[in-house]
Amino acid sequence: MELSEGQRRILNIVAEKSNRSANTSVYDDAIISASGLPSDEVYTYINQLEGLGLLLLAIKVSGADFRLINITKEGLEVTSQGQGLR
Numbered sequence: 001m002e003l004s005e006g007q008r009r010i011l012n013i014v015a016e017k018s019n020r021s022a023n024t025s026v027y028d029d030a031i032i033s034a035s036g037l038p039s040d041e042v043y044t045y046i047n048q049l050e051g052l053g054l055l056l057l058a059i060k061v062s063g064a065d066f067r068l069i070n071i072t073k074e075g076l077e078v079t080s081q082g083q084g085l086r
Contacts (some may be wrong), residue, residue: 012079022075026068026070028043
């Protein structure tokens with residue numbers, strides 16, 4: 001699987017912010033802030049990565065203005081082995 005530059009960037013940010021742990025959640029706004037990209041563009045990449053099974057996007061809790069995101073074991077493998085990176 002080949003990832004675009006934007007997808008790779010977002011996946012690497014989630015891996016870094018979660019300390020490379022599939023059990024550690026990352027706030028979506030922390031990913032947006034670290035990426036320097038507009039939030040709609042970041043969410044496009046997040047949704048694409050979720051569709052590939054590399055990220056898990058938690059259900060937004062009522063009243064919360066954030067979502068939690070986890071990297072999957074497959075996502076960690078992609079970031080550590082360089083699979084699918086251009």
